[in-house]
Amino acid sequence: MFFSVARLRLPLASLLLLPALARAHEDALFTSSVTYCAPPEAILVQQFDVAYFAANSSVNFNISAASVLPNLNVSATLYLNVYGMQPVNLTVDICSLFGGALCPLPMYNFVGWDSIPLPPSLDVASKLPGIAYKIPDLEAFAQLTLVEVGTNEVKACVQSTLSNGWSAHQRGVEWTTAAMALLALVAAVWQSIMTDALALLPVRLLDLIYLYQTIAASGLLGLNYPVVYRAFTLNFAWALGLFAASPSSHIQNSINNMRHLTGGNLADASSGGAVPLVNRKMSPYNLPPSNTFLAPQSLLARVASLPKMDLVKRGVEHMARTTVADNKVLVGGDVATVTPQSSNVLQPGIPIYVNSIGIATANAFMTIFLIGLIYAAIVLAALALAYGVAVWLGRTKSGRNSDRLTDFRQEYAAWARAWGLRAVLAAVIPVLIFSFYQWTLKDSWLSVLLSVITLLAISAIVLYSYYLILRTAVQARSSPSPPAPSPSTIPLAAPYAPHRAWYIVPLLLAVLVKALVTAFASSTGLAQAVIFLVTDALVFISLVIFKPYRTRHADILMGFLGIVRMVCSGLLIAFAQSLELKPIPRVVIGIISAIIFSVAVLVMFFNIFVNMGLWRLLTDVICCGRRRRAGNRALASNPSHHGSDPSILEKGGSAGASQQQVNRPGNPTPPASESLTPITPGSEWSAFTDTTGTTTLGEPLPRRWSFQHSRPPSASAESPSASSPQSPRWSGTTSPSTYLSALPSQRHSRRVSSSAPSPIEPIDEHCAPEEPA
Template identity: 55%
Template sequence: MFSVARLRRALAPLLLLAPALVHARDKVLFTSSVTYCEPPESLLIEQFDIAYYDKNQSIVFNISAASVDPNTNVVANLFLNVYGMNPVNVSLDICSLFGGALCPLPLYTFNGADSIPLPPSVDIASHLPGIAYTIPDIEAFAQLTLTDVKSGAVKACVQTTLSNGWSTHQYGVEWATASIALLYLALAIWQSVLDGPLALAPIRLIDLLSLYQSIALSGLLGLNYPSIYRSFTLNFAWAFGLFPVTTTSPMQQSINRMRHLTGGDMNNASDSGATSFVNRKLSPYNSVNYVLPEALSTSLSSLHTDLAGFSERFASSFSSSAFSPQVLVGGDVATVTDGSSNVLQAGIPIYTNSIGIATANAFMTIFLTALIFAAIVLGALGLAYAIPFALSRTEFGRRHPAIAAFRAQYPSFARAWGIRAALVSAMPILVFTFYQWTLNDSWLSILLSVIILVALSTILLPAAFFAVRSSLPVHKWSTVEPTSAVAPFTAPYRPNRVYYVIPLLLVMSIKALVTAFGHAHGMVQVIIFVVLEFLLFLSLVILKPHRTRGADVLAGYLCLTRLVCSGLMIAFAESLAVKPIPRVAIGAICAVISGAAVVVMFFNILVNMGLWRLFVYAVTCGRRGGRRAHTALSSQPPSDPSLGEKAGDLEKRDKDNATVRTGPSQYFVSRPNNPSPPSTVPSTPLSSTSSTTLGETLPRRWSFQHSRPPSVMTDALHSPAYTHRTSTASSPISGQRHSRNISSSLPTPLEEPSHPHPPTSPHAHPLPPLPPSPQPHRAV
């Protein structure tokens, strides 16, 4: 106990440091993007970085700007929008600041970076609630408008979005979800080699990737998503074949050149990201009435603050050099207005540009990713064939016939995994192929989209037909069994429910068509999604197509997750004009529901890997009670085929291990879980002269196999009380020694031996063997 106490004293300081680690990040708000909201006339900006720290009430700035219009007297309006609310909307008299140094605006080039503590009179903290520093993907922007005092014309308008550094889009989440998928892939390959076409892990791998793709697809609709949910869906963009890139990446530059050489004229992706180009009616701007302030000079209200304390410090940061023409470029700050052609609309444009991919480059990015993926799959399949081929020519391969058996079934194995790869790629290819047809940007991109669509259909449609034809109500196909090459379609479902593949493929195609061609009608898109998911869930409840009840429950849970999230996303429709804060709350709920489904699939892989059984074994310390509990659980219907096969093997071993109690003149056979004979069996034996202790006579399908009697060298009185023996009905030895030839539908009653010991004469003939019966029987 002394060592434990010392350990507790050592850990106590670490526990005290926990709150400090949680609050180690400073409460800060900073500008995340800068754009002109009107074409600049008097003010040009190259860099505009401002951060506010709540800890010491200070502002850190790094600004590069220039005033280029002489003799300009302006008034400034500072406008702050936070989730559609306007906590700050003030006008400043520029001429009253800094002793009139800024009236008229001097021709200055301002390049400065500094940290300035705000005076007590500037109380920014009272306008900002504490949640503004912690809520992820905050939706806020500030707008500075300079208006000419005389004419009222807008001389400059600058908008900056604000951020606190927290977001639901995290690279750690991307790597975690990808790691789960890779772990599932390794388990799926291992089980498909050992367990054959009905292995469970490949089925769950498709379910996992379909869940990832459904989350990513939910962010591609033409809806006004809150920033928190849009960022969450970006964590699963890799499952759609979209990986975060920069505009200077060789792939994106090559796609840009190809498009412009083949008739493409759409804009490329911007270096500053997608936020600054988002339609101002959408999040994070939430400016429904995007109208610049009018007649600021007539409604001027001064901000009563004492700025004289640091006016000299501010003025010293200006450089008094005259204006030079080099500053007129305006840097990378873009002009984004309602009529601009570079405004990103809801749906695919905002989604792809958020990870550095231009809207017109989306399909070509998917196309190249699909080619790379196909090359990896073909290379892996070729390597998987080369290794057993090389081993089969060695002494090791000749000693292990399983290698030759794997080579024999490898064509079906390779075709099955090729179909799985096509299934994983189907949804992204369909969505962006159809969307490319709506752009009319590059004729080469359209041609390649047609080619890849035909190739995908060639792989999936014939395989789906060969899989479902035996389950269709057509007499000529009713006896045709599908091959193991189409196991991705047949393995998840019961043989008479394989046709359930048809509605699944139809739902996938309809979703792709609605996402691509209905991008301007977000409400219609989400309603169709809700109807499809409801019909799919209803079909699951009615048909119960999967092989086990657990598989039906899991599929129903995933379908219900998609249905609930699709229903909640109706609030994101622009036509409903739901307030930003309720939309954010609904977006957070959708993210939590989808994230819970990912966690459920993660625990599902742990169970399929056998870690649950290992946990049970560790908890019970390998005691017999733990094994008995596990045996009892295995007798219940399993949740997957692989566990069902193992439980069946365990039950078979328990039934075959009959406990035989030997005595002078009789054998007592104890068989666990032995069903009682039918009630129609006569209660008296056929022959009244024969006697037996084996109970009532049974129909022909209840055949008996007796355990081996004690040896002549063993005294029956001193033989052990229990003898364990495993017997199988197909064993030739057991059939020769312990079976009787049955010539009628009912077994002949057995006679007791006349002496307690079996005959020891070397001329004693063994019992005749039992001929093979076409009917099932049970072993005792």
């Protein structure tokens, strides 16, 4: 017990340190993106970084701006919005900053930073709850408005979204979920080789991939998602073939060039992500509808000709000329504004989702297409490698003697077709969604053409496999000896009972309906969520009624996943823009949905873990370790056994629990001068009889040592019972050990009194021995 508790000291200490580690994270809110909230005419803000520190209730800012009008005196209004609350709304006198260097605004590209202690009268600390510094994907923004003194005209306005450093979108989560899928893939391939075509792990692999894709696709609807839920779904974007891309991504740049050369005119991805371009009535802004504004080309050209002044050096103007690109102005720390040739507002749904990971809206399908080509090449190479390894092993000595390897080489073609179909099934959902969505963009004719070709190819493979399954199911109903399904269609037929193989049709229809609704109904998010809920509810009801899977455990697992999908689809309704739900309730519902999906992922991983046999191995190791430790403690508590037989010690000291030793007697030796007649072996005793019928026995044996090898009967003196064809013990080819192994097992006590020998009645040679009770 002491050692078990001692092992818990490190985990307990870690748990106790978690609050301290959380407190070590400084409570602060800082800029994550910047965009305009009024047309820039006289002042161009190139960078505006702001941070609020709760420790000293101060606001730090770093600004890079340029003024093109002479004698312009402005005042700055700083506004803070956190989940719809407004804890800060103050006006700062620009003339009091930097020793009056900004009054009036100089006609320079000026840069500078400062820290402003907030007055105690604002009491910002009491207005900002502590959870604002800990909750992931905070929905808050700061707005800086420059108003001309005297006329109260807005000369510049920028909005900066704020972050606390925590997010539900983590690289570690992506790698962990991908590792889970890879482990399931390796185990599924191995099980499909070593067992039969109806192996369970390949089925669970597809179920896991579908769960990942369901979570990712739930963030593609035209809803006003809380930022935390969208960030959570981005962890599973890789399951749809969407991988985060940087502004310098060669794949994305190649797609951009291809689109522009084939009639595409939609915007490329912004290096600042999707948040700065989200409509202001949606998260994280939660404001009435408004527009984002562009910097006019005339203002950019005038700013490019201005000298630069560093306000941090206090009065030392650096008059070097600077160059500002006409199509790119840095704001919020290397975040580019939108160019005049692009759309300035991202629509909810797929545009915000894909732009959040650096993929332009018009590049979504082409990204899926190129990733699909790489995916197909990997699958084909893996299948070829598997065949090459099988051929190489077949030429080895051990391989030539392996029946399993020979069978695999003979069945390789069907095995490869089955795994090829599984690879296609894993790509059905992303291909359907993004092919349909590409048709709504009307951007590049080559992208549309490739989407049609890809959709037709996938449909031909899947629909033909569905046809074979349904044909087999119809023949099974009309034929007394139903035919077996084709080996190449096993991935579709394996999960279901033979008489429920038709259940693949409603599942395919559900996937098709969701893909159509996601692609073509993005303007009505509420309708999308309702259709998702109805579809998942119908699938769950059909599952409860028909119970289509092969085992009850499979029905329960699929029913659990059906409930998860149905509940989360119902919770999506709360994100509809028309309902205008407050920000905080939406965030709570988003976190609940993320938790439910996370639990489903853990359940699926545990299921795969058990089906791999690792759970049984783990329990065996733990149980054997406990038994071994118990045996060692028993031996240590009984010093009289320290000198006993080492073989007994290796068996865990089962005899050490007794205070007395029961010596096993040796086998009796019959007299050499008398001829012995063998008898039928008894059920619990072995005996030797002489010609007079008397029994020659040694000491009585305890029941646990009752079995002894008897001398085989001779041809001249056979036991009647041994030659009787009705004997259940020796009939046919049954050996004594086989028969004895079939006897009912008896539990033996370790106490001496229970294992003491009992008197034995003489056995008559003409009577069969009494059967055990």
